[in-house]
Amino acid sequence: MEPSKVGNMLTHQYVINDPLHQVFNAVNAISVQGYDEQRRVIYWNKGSELLYGYTKEDAIGQKIEKLIIPKSMCDLVISAHSDWIEKGIEIPAAEITLCKKNGHDISVFSSHVMFTNQYNNKQMYCIDIDLTDARKAQAQVTLKEKMLETIFEAIPDLFFLMEPNGTICDYHTSNTSDLYVSPTQFIGRNMSDVLPDDVANKFKTHISKALAQEKMTSFDYELAMPSGLLYFEARISHLKKPNQVMVIIRDITEQHKSDQIIRHQAYFDSLTLLPNRFLSLDRLSQILVEAERNDEKAAVLFLDLDDFKKVNDSLGHEVGDKILVKSAHRLQQVLRKEDTVGRLGGDEFIILLRGLTDHQDALAVAENLLNLFRQPFKIDRRELILTLSIGVAIYPKDGCCASDLLRSADTAMYQAKALGRNTYSFFTPEMNIVMQRRFEIEEQMRGALERNEFELHYQPQMDVKSASIIGAEALLRWHNPVLGNITPDEFIPIAEHTGLIVAMGEYVIEQALSFLNLWQKSDLNNYTMAVNLSPRQFRDNELIPFIKKVLSDTGTRPTTLELEITEGVLMSGQSYIHDALISINALGIKLSMDDFGTGYSSLSYLRQYPFDVLKIDRSFINGITINKADCDLVKAAIAMSHSLGLTVIAEGVETKEQLQLLERLGCDIVQGYYFSKPIPAVQLLEFSTQIHR
Known part of the structure; x- marks a missing residue:
């Protein structure tokens, strides 16, 4: 069908x-x-x-x-x-x-x-x-349960379910060794009975906060565990419907250690481990609050290592760093526990003295520091003596806030430098005039090259036997519309400090060689031009390429250029110094050792490097006619130089008697006010024309 x-x-x-x-x-x-x-x-x-x-x-x-x-x-x-x-x-x-x-x-x-x-x-x-739909929902619930299980197992956090009164109902952990006590000792018990009092009180406070604010709260705490002191972060949330509290705990020990390292790096100098500028000034502010409250005095000592830059440039930064570390140890030796010594940067340190009753207390510390630094530093089988210049400012006389006191102490330190170094100076209002001058020079120096404020003057160099001009030394001069004429003794150290000396040095080389080319063509003489190189210029990778370019651009023969360097440049033994000198010699440029006798005076440098000229410093020439020691030294220097095939130039010749004695001693070339002061290019052209008539 x-x-x-x-x-x-x-x-x-x-x-x-x-x-x-x-x-x-x-x-x-x-x-x-x-x-x-x-x-x-x-x-x-x-x-x-x-x-x-x-x-x-x-x-x-x-x-x-x-x-x-x-x-x-x-x-x-x-x-x-x-x-x-x-x-x-x-x-x-x-x-x-x-x-x-x-x-x-x-x-x-x-x-x-x-x-x-x-x-x-x-x-x-x-x-x-x-x-x-029910199956899908059930599958999602099952998946979420599995996900939660996996997450719980993967996360190293501890999870606790508590009653609002702190009774622990349940927990979860992927590692029971993370627990402070075993589960049998805390399930069903109040956390106050399990944790140390200080930690339990933190939990009570933050549970109350979570219940009142209805949002997550967090805090850190520490516990002494079998593995050592550990640090934890607790996060607490209120679960409304069951009216229970969820606590999530994370071990933050490694993070805490990292934070401590970061904090230490933020507040302490990495080389000397002393408080850095930030922490030092923060402590100074605290000291001033205490001093005002207790009607006491406080002092700030601003310290600078004398000639550290010369040693750092000459012997290298590794030696310089060792000196700074040893200096930090010495400074800490003379201080009380309540005082602070910090490093501001470079070779500058600060000492903070609290609870003073009289400025004599600061004076005693300054004298102790000077005596301590008169002992030589023993660095890599060398004995080096670096003295201190110290500026002292007293609260509240010299400033009522940290920045004012630091500025006053810094100003006083520069006064100590001006007094000859290896001394201290207390701040006076008159010092601000000196510092203001320094700041004005530094401010005006920036952009001075672009504004064409610099000019080269040239001091003639004379052949002793023929009394004829054979060349000149290029010397930088500066006239500023705001400050007027500024002497090299003022602006060269500032240029070295700021790094502007590199650009200024390039300007000198360029201008000097351009003039030399003109000068040689004007009367067909093979004149030479001496130019000073600073230690800072040797650290410039573009020095040799720049010299090559200027020689090429001006059509100058390298043999007519003479580069003057001081002995201090050579002491570092740095490879870049050696390479630069070899490159200079390979170009055919003459090398001159400047200011001989005033520096470290190691004769080995004259054999080690390809020098052509030795210049005897004016401080010895000044006394040769009246001081037998000076005369003997100059005589020995000339004889030694000739034996090495070097030409000798005497600087600072100012009298006929000096010239005659130098001629008898066999000096080759002289320069000084007896013949001419440094003069502009136009006047040098006239001077050389008159000499050769």
């Missing part, structure tokens, strides 16, 4: 259930199917069509196992249906997986009910509820 005919016959046979069917037809969200005793479909509502994909026409008259029952379940379904029909054993409600028309599985919650109609035929109705 065709399914449609079977369906019509079955529908008529079970017409008794029309009112029930009308109810089921009104509910699309639930699948309801009716079956006869042979498991043939007698009813299939709209919900079943939507759930399984079979229309009512498709389903009516079909057996259930042919429609939605998986093959693996067919025997079980047939058996269970028969047991209910024949034995009255009900089919229990259950979650089962059935088949849709498209072959896909679908999870449902299936309930069953059995009726007996007027024909005494049994008919079963199945009510199925789609569990797809």
Whole structure:
């Protein structure tokens, strides 16, 4: 019989259930199917069509196992249906997986009910509820649970669930060794009974804050653990619905150590380990607050190592660093525990004296420091003596705030330098005039080259035997519209300090060689030009390329250029010094040792490096006619230089008697006021013309 005919016959046979069917037809969200005793479909509502994909026409008259029952379940379904029909054993409600028309599985919650109609035929109705969304939600919950488990295991944090009063309800940790005590000792107990009092009090305070503010609070604490003192961060949140407190604890010991290192680097000098400028000034501010409160005096000592820059440039930064470290140790030796010594930078130190009753207390410290530094430093088998210049400012006389006192002490230190170094000076208001001059010079120097404020003057160099001019030394002069004429003794040290000496040195070389080319052409003489090189210029990688370029641009023969350097430049033994001197010699440029006798005076340098000229300092020439020691030294220097094949130049010749004595001693070349002071280029052209008439 065709399914449609079977369906019509079955529908008529079970017409008794029309009112029930009308109810089921009104509910699309639930699948309801009716079956006869042979498991043939007698009813299939709209919900079943939507759930399984079979229309009512498709389903009516079909057996259930042919429609939605998986093959693996067919025997079980047939058996269970028969047991209910024949034995009255009900089919229990259950979650089962059935088949849709498209072959896909679908999870449902299936309930069953059995009726007996007027024909005494049994008919079963199945009510199925789609569990797809529920399964998805359950899967998401399971996934989240797994994720949380994984996260909990991966995170090294400790988790505690507490009552608002601090009773510990539960915990989680991936490593029980992180616990302060074992779980049996804290589960169900109040944290006050487990943790040290100071830590427990912190927890109480922040739990109360979390409950009151309804937001997360955090704090740090430390615990003595078997592995040592550890540092932790606790974060506390209030869980409203269960009215409990979640505490998350993280070990921050490594971070704490890193922070300590960073703080130390921020507040302490990495070389000497002394407080740096920032910390020193902060302590000074605290000292001044105490001094004002207790009606006491305080003192600031500003210290600078004399000639440190020369030693640093000559012997190298490694030796300089060792001196700074040893200096820091010495400074700490004369101070009280309540005083502070700090490093401001470079070779500048600061000493802060608190609780003074009289300025004599500061005076005693300054004298002790000077005496202490008169002892030589022993560095790499060398004995070096570096003295101190100390400036002293007293609170409240010389300033009422940290910056004013520091400025006053700095000003006083420069006064100590001016007094000859290796001494101290107390601040006076008059010193501000001197410092103001220094600041004005430094300010005006920036941009002076661009404003064409510098000019070269030239001091003639004379051949002793022929009394003819053979060359000149180029000397830099500065006239500023605001400050007027500024002497080299004032502006050269500032230029060295600021680094502007490099650009100024290039200007001197360029201008001097341009003039030399003009001078040589003007009267067809092979003049030479002497130019000073500072230690700072030797550290410039562009020095040699620049000299080559200027020689080329001006058409100057290298043999007519003479570069003057001091002995101090050579002492460092740095490779860049050696390489630069070799390159200079290879170009054919003459090398001159300047100011011989005033520096470290090691004769080995005259053999070690390719010098052509030795210049005897004016301080010895000044006394040769009246001082036998000076005369003997000059005589020995000339003889020694000639034996090495060097030309000797005497600086500072001012009298005829000096010139005559130098001629008898065999000096080659002289320069000084006896012939001419340094003069502009135009005057030198006139001077050389007059000499050669």
